[in-house]
Amino acid sequence: MRPRVFSARASSRKVHRGTLLLAFAAAIAAPMAACSSGGGTSAAGSGAQGGGGSAGSGAVEGLVSLRIDPAAASVELEFGGSAAVELKAVGRFEDGAERDVTDRVAWNADALSASVSDGRLSTDTPGLVRVIAASGGVTATAEVTVKLVGELALPGAPDGASAALDGAPEASSAPSIAYPLDGALFPANIGAVEVQVNKAGASQAVGRVEFSGDFIDFRVVGACEPIPGTDGCAMVLSPAVVAQLVSASDGETMETRVRLAAEDGSALGESDAIDVRWASATLSGGLYYWRTNGTALQSAAIYRYDLDDAASPPELFWSNEQSPPLANGQEKPCMGCHALAQAGDKMALTFGGSGPSSFALVDVATAEMIAVRNEDPDGFATMTAFSPDGELMVNAFRGVLTLRRADETLEALGDLFPDEPERLTQPFWSPTGKHLAFVAWRPNENGAGPELYGDTVRGAQILIAGSDGSTEFEAPRALVPREQGKSHYYPAISDDGAWVVFNTSSCDGPEGSGSVGVDPCDTYDDNSARLRIVPVGGGAPVDLARANGADTWANSWPRFGPGHDTYRGKNIYWVAFSSRRPYGLRLPGSSDGSTKPQLWFAAVALAPGGEIQGDPSFAPVWMPQQNDDITDPTGNHIPQWAEKALPVPR
Numbered sequence: 001m002r003p004r005v006f007s008a009r010a011s012s013r014k015v016h017r018g019t020l021l022l023a024f025a026a027a028i029a030a031p032m033a034a035c036s037s038g039g040g041t042s043a044a045g046s047g048a049q050g051g052g053g054s055a056g057s058g059a060v061e062g063l064v065s066l067r068i069d070p071a072a073a074s075v076e077l078e079f080g081g082s083a084a085v086e087l088k089a090v091g092r093f094e095d096g097a098e099r100d101v102t103d104r105v106a107w108n109a110d111a112l113s114a115s116v117s118d119g120r121l122s123t124d125t126p127g128l129v130r131v132i133a134a135s136g137g138v139t140a141t142a143e144v145t146v147k148l149v150g151e152l153a154l155p156g157a158p159d160g161a162s163a164a165l166d167g168a169p170e171a172s173s174a175p176s177i178a179y180p181l182d183g184a185l186f187p188a189n190i191g192a193v194e195v196q197v198n199k200a201g202a203s204q205a206v207g208r209v210e211f212s213g214d215f216i217d218f219r220v221v222g223a224c225e226p227i228p229g230t231d232g233c234a235m236v237l238s239p240a241v242v243a244q245l246v247s248a249s250d251g252e253t254m255e256t257r258v259r260l261a262a263e264d265g266s267a268l269g270e271s272d273a274i275d276v277r278w279a280s281a282t283l284s285g286g287l288y289y290w291r292t293n294g295t296a297l298q299s300a301a302i303y304r305y306d307l308d309d310a311a312s313p314p315e316l317f318w319s320n321e322q323s324p325p326l327a328n329g330q331e332k333p334c335m336g337c338h339a340l341a342q343a344g345d346k347m348a349l350t351f352g353g354s355g356p357s358s359f360a361l362v363d364v365a366t367a368e369m370i371a372v373r374n375e376d377p378d379g380f381a382t383m384t385a386f387s388p389d390g391e392l393m394v395n396a397f398r399g400v401l402t403l404r405r406a407d408e409t410l411e412a413l414g415d416l417f418p419d420e421p422e423r424l425t426q427p428f429w430s431p432t433g434k435h436l437a438f439v440a441w442r443p444n445e446n447g448a449g450p451e452l453y454g455d456t457v458r459g460a461q462i463l464i465a466g467s468d469g470s471t472e473f474e475a476p477r478a479l480v481p482r483e484q485g486k487s488h489y490y491p492a493i494s495d496d497g498a499w500v501v502f503n504t505s506s507c508d509g510p511e512g513s514g515s516v517g518v519d520p521c522d523t524y525d526d527n528s529a530r531l532r533i534v535p536v537g538g539g540a541p542v543d544l545a546r547a548n549g550a551d552t553w554a555n556s557w558p559r560f561g562p563g564h565d566t567y568r569g570k571n572i573y574w575v576a577f578s579s580r581r582p583y584g585l586r587l588p589g590s591s592d593g594s595t596k597p598q599l600w601f602a603a604v605a606l607a608p609g610g611e612i613q614g615d616p617s618f619a620p621v622w623m624p625q626q627n628d629d630i631t632d633p634t635g636n637h638i639p640q641w642a643e644k645a646l647p648v649p650r
Contacts, residue, residue, distance in 0.1 A: 059136035060104050065092045066140035068133055074145040077126055079152050079218065079244065085144055087119040089133040105135045113247070125247040126215040147215055148244055154222030154235065161206040162221045164265040173200045173269030175260045178232060179584025182274035183546050185567070185603040185618035187574065188246045189282040189310045192624075193237045196584035197224060197258050201267045204260040207235050214251030218244070224260060228631070232585040233260075239311075242278060249277040277618075279603065281565035281572050283307040286344050286645025287623075288317060289599060290336060290638040300334040302347075303636075305623070306645035313625040315648045318349070318367065324360060326352045327377040333358070336638070337383050337455075341390035342431055342562070344642030346370070346406055348384035348393060354453035357382045357397060361406060367649045371408045382454050385427040385436070388469050394436065398452040399423030401438060403471065417465070417476055424463075425454030426489060431562070432497035433469020435536055437462060437479065439489050446482070447507065448522070456522040460487045462502055464536065480504075480534060480541055489523040493536060494560045494573055499606065500536055501544075501558040501575055505529045510552055513593040527552040527593045531577060531602070531617075535610040544575075544617035547602035552591040553581035562643040570605040570616075576623075577602070578637030583622045586630055596635035599623040 069088045077083040091101040107116035110130040114123040121131055126148040133140045151162060179196040180186070186193065195209050207224035211217070220241060224233035235258075237245070248254060255273040262268075287305040305314040320332040330352065337350040344364060351358040357379030361370040373380035381395035386406060393406040394416065401416040401424045417424065422440040429436050439460045443450050446459025461482040466474035479500060480488040491502040507521035509528025517524030530548045534541040548555050561574040578597040582589035589595060602620035606612065627633040 060091060060101055060138075062093045062095070063091045063101070063135055063138050064094055066090070066101070066105065066133055066135065066138050067092075068131065068140045068142035071142045072145075073142065074147065076149045077124070077146050078150045079148065079241075082122055082124040083146055084120055084122045087116075087121060087131060087133075087142060087144075089119060089140065091135070091138075101135070105133045108132045108134075126244060127247040127250050128215070145215065148211075148218045148248055149216075151219040151221055152241065154220060157222035158206055158263055161223070161263070162208065162219075164206055164261050164263060165208045165221065165259045165268065167261075167265055167268050169259065169268050169270035171269075173204070173260070173267045175200050175204065175258055175269050175271050177256070177258055177271050177274055178582075179586075180256075180274070180276045180621065181619035182276070183619040184276050184621055186242070186276070186278045186621050187283045187601065187603075188243075188278060188280050189307070190621060190624065191239050191242070191311055193242060194234050194584070194586075195237060195258065196227065196232055196234045196586065197260060197271070198232045198585065199224075199260060200269050201262075202231075203262040203267050204233070204269070205263055206261055207233065208259045209235055209237065210257045210259065211245070211248065211254065212257075213248060213254030216245075216248035216251070216254060218248075227585045230585045234585075246278040246280055249279065279565070279567045279572060281567060281574075281603075283310060283561060283574055283601065284643075285562040286340075286642045287314075287576060287599075288338065288340055288347070288640045288642070288645075289314075289626075289636055290338065292635045300336065302335065302338055302349075303626075304645055304648055305626075308645065310624075317364075317648055318347075318362075322367065323349075323351050324358065324369070324372050324374045326356050326358055327375055328356070338638065338640060339384040339386065339393075340364075340640045340642045341386040341406070342388055342643055343390055344644045344646055346386065346390050348381070348386070348395075348406075350382055350384075354382045354455045355379070357453075359395075361393075361408075361410065364646050365649065371410050373410065383426055385429040387429055388431055388433040392470065394427040394429060394438075396425040396427055396438070396454050399425060399443070399454060401425075401427055413471060416473060420463075420476060423452060423454075423457075425457060426491065428491050428493055429467070429469075430493035430497045430536075431495045434467060434497050435464050435493060436467050436473060437464045437491035437493055437500055438476075439463075439491065440476075447519075456517065456519070456524045457489060458487055458507070458519060458522045460489050460523060462488045462491050462500070464491075464500070477538075479536075479538055480532075485521075487521045487523050487526070490557055492559050495563050496571075498536055498608075498610065499533055499560075499573065499604075501531060501533045501560060501604075502541075503529045503556055503558065504532050504541070510592050525554060525556065525593065527554045527580075527591060529554050529556045531555050531558050531575065533604065533612070533616070535612070537610055539610070539612075542612045542615065544602065544604065545615045546619045547575070547577075547604070547617035549579075549581050549619075551581070551589075553579045553589060554593060554597065555579045555581075556597070557638050559639050559641045561641055567603070567605055570607050573604045573606065575602050575604055575617075576600070576639040576641060577620075578639065579620070581620075587633055596633050597637045598633065599626055599636045599639055 358374035441457035441460040462480040465476040505526035600620040
């Protein structure tokens with residue numbers, strides 16, 4: 001490391017969710033393996049963990065081998081019920097004879113929702129269950145396919161609705177699914193999901209959402225409720241249904257279709273199939289985002305969404321009423337460019353916009369200002385990044401990055417990278433503390449204007465520097481080098497420090513529609529903005545095509561969640577971002593910036609090791625409850641994600 005003019009201090013390290021999960025798995029596996037090698041009460045050594053089981057009476061004397069009969073079985077599961085299958089353990093002994101040892105061996109299952117007692121497997125969720133029978137060091141396995149079947153009628157479903165949808169569909173009456181998006185992956189805790197459908201005819205009033213796949217052959221039937229102002233309708237999948245879809249999504253195949261018809265069975269049509277899945281991974285932590293009504297900055301506010309209690313709506317955290325006056329005497333100025341400490345206990349706020357750039361450090365638990373700098377008309381700080389322990393912060397102001405203490409003193413410890421020839425802005429300190437990413441640009445070059453505010457940086461590139469998480473930084477290197485006709489900006493680093501997600505906008509894209517940021521690639525609310533990802537060590541950036549969609553939806557301000565999980569053998573990361581893409585039929589989108597942005601979550605599945613193969617993203621899902629009134633949406637963007645959402649002070 002190249003030492004700075006300030007001394008290095010040891011920084012605390014937080015245990016991240018992925019580490020906790022690995023430790024938890026190891027804690028489970030160790031005692032189970034010990035049991036297997038001892039009395040044979042479980043078969044964790046052969047890979048079983050998570051499900052309930054029964055223990056045998058000890059090692060069966062003279063046992064040579066085991067098999068489970070049948071070795072493969074299938075059972076159907078009705079919604080809201082449970083399914084069971086009887087298995088038998090057959091042992092071969094030293095004398096060559098085979099005997100039934102079902103009640104003498106230990107049984108276990110690898111699914112948390114399944115239990116096995118004396119060969120009887122019981123479960124209330126679909127999927128593939130691996131069953132293990134063991135005695136001493138002798139084991140046998142079987143696989144049971146559990147398939148969710150049947151039909152669920154929604155409350156208020158018209159009499160005979162299902163029968164009306166059973167005929168042969170007509171091609172001319174085929175509806176289309178507007179939401180969820182094809183290729184979407186939902187987190188497990190997103191709650192109820194609305195299926196929005198474009199009708200092919202006005203008489204189509206009843207609908208059936210049909211799921212088919214390896215672990216599911218299930219239908220939800222009911223009235224398809226009209227969506228005001230459109231030719232479409234919607235049906236709601238309850239949280240209880242979603243919980244079953246999580247397990248069913250583990251199959252290699254899973255398709256979703258919608259049938260619509262008139263109540264008398266006429267105008268029957270069936271949509272094309274889409275592939276929509278639900279992961280067992282959940283969203284967690286606290287999301288604090290900037291919200292406006294889209295007409296006046298004076299109406300700006302910061303809202304907090306507790307993703308650990310995703311069923312509860314977002315709450316107001318900060319409004320203009322709480323903002324200190326500007327140096328020019330303006331009362332209750334707007335706030336923006338907020339940043340959060342990793343623990344969610346501190347927030348940096350800029351007031352009045354990037355011009356005035358007044359500043360406050362806020363205690364999130366009390367919403368009280370720890371320190372304020374609002375008396376200098378030249379400003380103080382525009383954008384901020386916190387160290388992993390929240391004790392330090394990097395402020396960006398007029399193209400300079402300054403390291404400060406994140407306390408009541410706001411003591412400046414020095415400017416970072418003084419030898420860097422370009423202007424610097426938009427810092428992001430990795431949660432591991434090992435890297436600081438930021439944007440570099442040249443005013444009056446590459447099409448950029450003379451402004452030093454740091455929010456309009458046409459022709460920008462992304463640099464990254466090694467860090468000790470405290471006061472020492474290496475010389476920066478180009479992570480995403482400058483490209484002709486493009487701008488790269490808004491970097492964010494994943495919780496494990498492996499990946500950088502960022503924005504790229506194109507200078508030949510559509511111009512902005514507002515009074516600020518009209519230039520198509522000045523990085524201020526650019527319509528052509530797209531999400532891209534690159535390993536932190538460098539390499540060719542990859543466009544997150546499925547997350548972005550095909551049009552110019554202004555996909556901006558990407559931020560990783562505070563932890564990652566696994567999905568189908570890969571690490572799965574959730575990325576929050578703002579976008580003007582349509583939310584199905586409920587909210588129109590715009591490719592020219594004329595509609596209000598909404599918040600979305602996209603999953604990104606990446607193999608450990610820093611190599612990206614193809615597009616690792618899934619189509620995004622809309623953040624629920626982000627508008628008080630869906631018919632009068634607010635503009636929601638700049639999501640900042642912390643490990644925890646602290647209670648909003650009353």
